[in-house]
Amino acid sequence: MNTCFRLFACAVILIATAQNVAGQSSAPLPATIGSEAEADTLENLARKEGDALIPTCRFAAARCGYIDRHGTTVIAPQFDWGDRFVADRALVRGAGKYGMIDATGRYAIAPVYDSLSKLDHGLALALVEGRLGVIDENGGSVVPVEHGAIVRLSQDAFLAAEPPYVRMGGSFAWLDAYSIAHAPGKRWGIVARGGNWIVRPTFTQVSLLSHDLTGLFWAADGTHADARWQLMGLNGIPVNGELFDHVQQIQRGQDRAIVRRGNRWGAVNGRGEIVVALKFDWLGYFRDGWSPYRLAGREGRIDRDGNILSDAAAQPSISNSKLGATVNDKPLYFDQAGTRLLGADDQRCPDGRHLRFEQGHLTILAADDRPAPDIPFQYVQLACDAPSIVQHDAKWGFISIDGKLLADRYFDQADAFHGGIASIRDHGLWAVIGEDGSFLLGPLKLARGTFISGTGEYGIELEAGYRTLDKALVAELAKNPDILTRHLPQRPYWSEGLAARFDDSTSKWGFIDPTGKFVIAPQFDAVDSFRNGAAWAAFPDRREWCQIDKAGHIKPDTRCRCGQPLIIIEHYYPPPDACYDDGIRIVRGFPVVGGTAR
Incomplete structure (x- = not known):
C-alpha cells in the first residue's frame, strides 16, 4: 500500500526509518499500540527532571497521586490522572472534571471544568459546556467562559473567536496560536482582561506575528481578493498599509516573518x-539567522537582510520528482520524464567517486570516471566513508570503497552501515556483517524487534529492554546467539497505572493493575495506552473505536468512530463496508517498540 503513515504523539515508535531504502522487515505484532518506553511518561519525565513531587498512577485501581523522590506518598491517590507541577500547580482530573491542586494536595482551582490547559504565564484556558474562558492560577476569572477559541496577544488582551468551541483533537489547546486551528469558519475579535470587547468579532482569519506577546497579529477580513493579510495592533487598527497573500510567524529569536505577495x-x-x-520565488522559515531560498532556478541560503550566503542549481521538489539515488545522504532526483538524474555531476565523494545514469541504470564511477565496479544498478546509496547499498536484479548488496561486492553476494534486504556494522535479511534469516563482508552475527531466525534510529544507529530488544546494537554487543551476542531465536515473554505496557494485556482464553484485550488482575475485562479487539485518564479501545460488538476511562466506561465527550484513530494514513480511505475491520488490520500490522509476534 503506497501510502504515508503519520502517528499521534506517544502512540508508536517505528521499527525502521524511511531513510533506509531496504529496511528491516517486521513480523505481525499484537493489536496494542504503545511501548514500555512510553509507559507512565509523566512519571518518568518528572523523575528525570528531578521534580520534588512526582505524579504516579501505580496505586490500587490505577488511582493517581504524588510521591517524593524516595517513593513516599505525599498526596494520596485520589485522581484519575495527574500532571507535573508547574509554578506550584498541577493539573488533575477526577470524575470527568479538571482542576488544579497545590503542593499540599488541596484544590487551588476547583474541579468543575470540562477541560483545562496547563498554566502558561500564570493563565489557563478553561472549557465549560462548549465555551472557553481564561482563569488565573487561583481559579479567578480573567476572560469569561463564553468564547469559541482564545489566543493571548499580551498579558491583558486576547484574540477571541465566536462560540462554540470545536474540539479538533485529543489534547486541549494552550493559550497560543494552536488554538486558531480549533475555530474553523469563526470570526475573531479582541477582548480585554475582564471580558470587555476592544474589537468585536470581525476578522475571518487571524494568526499571531510571534509567540513573544508583542500584541501584533495578522488578520484577514475577506474583502481583498488578491492581498488579504494585514498586520494589526492591539486596537485592531492596521500597523501599516502592506497587504499580503500569504504570511508566516516569526520563529523564536529570529525577528523575521516570511510573507508573499503574488508570486514574490x-x-x-x-x-x-x-x-x-x-523578489524571491520561495522562502522558508528563518532559523539560526538564515532562510532557504529559490530564485530563477537557483537555491541556497540568505541572511536576515536578504544577502545570499550560498548558491547552487535548484534541485527538483520531492512532491513532483522521484528519488533516484543518494550521495553521502544527499538525495538525487530524476527529472519528470525519469530519463535524467539531476545534480549527479555536482555530487562527489572527497575521493572523487560519483554516479552515472545511463539507459535506466546507475554506475558507480571512480575519480577518473572508471566504473567501480562495472555493474549497472537499479539504485545506489553511495556512502563516502563506508560500503554503499546497491540494488541489482531486485536484490540488495554492498559495494566497498574500492569497488568490491561485500560477501560476494546480494541479499533480500539490507540496511546501511553504521558504526562499522550493517544488518541484512536473506531467506527469512537475519544477520549482521562487518565492512569486510564477514558475518559477525547470524544468520539466524530473529525472534524479537529491531529498529534503526533517525541517526542510523541500530537497536535490538533483549530481555532487559532495548539496547544499542554496536560492535561490542554484536561480539557479545555472537557467543550465545540462541537467545535471539527465543521469543521474549509478553511485557505489560504500563501507562498511568494500567497495562494492556491480551487474554488467550478470550482472544481479547483488557487492562490489568500492578497486581496482574484485570480491572477492565478483556473485551476489545485492540487498545491504546492510557493518556490523560483515557484510552482508545476497539469494541467488537459496536464495531467502533471509543475512548474509555479507567473503569472501562465509554467517555461521552468523545465521539466513537468506525475507523481506527491511532494511525493516520494519508491519501487512504477505508472501504465503507469494512471500515472497522480494515482499521483493526492496520493496527495489528503496524510495528511498535516492545512488542513481540503472536
Missing part, C-alpha cells in the same frame, strides 16, 4: 517593516 516572497521584521525585498 520576502520578509518583515517584528514591527511589520519589509526588510527582505519581495
Whole structure:
C-alpha cells in the first residue's frame, strides 16, 4: 500500500526509518499500540527532571497521586490522572472534571471544568459546556467562559473567536496560536482582561506575528481578493498599509516573518517593516539567522537582510520528482520524464567517486570516471566513508570503497552501515556483517524487534529492554546467539497505572493493575495506552473505536468512530463496508517498540 503513515504523539515508535531504502522487515505484532518506553511518561519525565513531587498512577485501581523522590506518598491517590507541577500547580482530573491542586494536595482551582490547559504565564484556558474562558492560577476569572477559541496577544488582551468551541483533537489547546486551528469558519475579535470587547468579532482569519506577546497579529477580513493579510495592533487598527497573500510567524529569536505577495516572497521584521525585498520565488522559515531560498532556478541560503550566503542549481521538489539515488545522504532526483538524474555531476565523494545514469541504470564511477565496479544498478546509496547499498536484479548488496561486492553476494534486504556494522535479511534469516563482508552475527531466525534510529544507529530488544546494537554487543551476542531465536515473554505496557494485556482464553484485550488482575475485562479487539485518564479501545460488538476511562466506561465527550484513530494514513480511505475491520488490520500490522509476534 503506497501510502504515508503519520502517528499521534506517544502512540508508536517505528521499527525502521524511511531513510533506509531496504529496511528491516517486521513480523505481525499484537493489536496494542504503545511501548514500555512510553509507559507512565509523566512519571518518568518528572523523575528525570528531578521534580520534588512526582505524579504516579501505580496505586490500587490505577488511582493517581504524588510521591517524593524516595517513593513516599505525599498526596494520596485520589485522581484519575495527574500532571507535573508547574509554578506550584498541577493539573488533575477526577470524575470527568479538571482542576488544579497545590503542593499540599488541596484544590487551588476547583474541579468543575470540562477541560483545562496547563498554566502558561500564570493563565489557563478553561472549557465549560462548549465555551472557553481564561482563569488565573487561583481559579479567578480573567476572560469569561463564553468564547469559541482564545489566543493571548499580551498579558491583558486576547484574540477571541465566536462560540462554540470545536474540539479538533485529543489534547486541549494552550493559550497560543494552536488554538486558531480549533475555530474553523469563526470570526475573531479582541477582548480585554475582564471580558470587555476592544474589537468585536470581525476578522475571518487571524494568526499571531510571534509567540513573544508583542500584541501584533495578522488578520484577514475577506474583502481583498488578491492581498488579504494585514498586520494589526492591539486596537485592531492596521500597523501599516502592506497587504499580503500569504504570511508566516516569526520563529523564536529570529525577528523575521516570511510573507508573499503574488508570486514574490520576502520578509518583515517584528514591527511589520519589509526588510527582505519581495523578489524571491520561495522562502522558508528563518532559523539560526538564515532562510532557504529559490530564485530563477537557483537555491541556497540568505541572511536576515536578504544577502545570499550560498548558491547552487535548484534541485527538483520531492512532491513532483522521484528519488533516484543518494550521495553521502544527499538525495538525487530524476527529472519528470525519469530519463535524467539531476545534480549527479555536482555530487562527489572527497575521493572523487560519483554516479552515472545511463539507459535506466546507475554506475558507480571512480575519480577518473572508471566504473567501480562495472555493474549497472537499479539504485545506489553511495556512502563516502563506508560500503554503499546497491540494488541489482531486485536484490540488495554492498559495494566497498574500492569497488568490491561485500560477501560476494546480494541479499533480500539490507540496511546501511553504521558504526562499522550493517544488518541484512536473506531467506527469512537475519544477520549482521562487518565492512569486510564477514558475518559477525547470524544468520539466524530473529525472534524479537529491531529498529534503526533517525541517526542510523541500530537497536535490538533483549530481555532487559532495548539496547544499542554496536560492535561490542554484536561480539557479545555472537557467543550465545540462541537467545535471539527465543521469543521474549509478553511485557505489560504500563501507562498511568494500567497495562494492556491480551487474554488467550478470550482472544481479547483488557487492562490489568500492578497486581496482574484485570480491572477492565478483556473485551476489545485492540487498545491504546492510557493518556490523560483515557484510552482508545476497539469494541467488537459496536464495531467502533471509543475512548474509555479507567473503569472501562465509554467517555461521552468523545465521539466513537468506525475507523481506527491511532494511525493516520494519508491519501487512504477505508472501504465503507469494512471500515472497522480494515482499521483493526492496520493496527495489528503496524510495528511498535516492545512488542513481540503472536
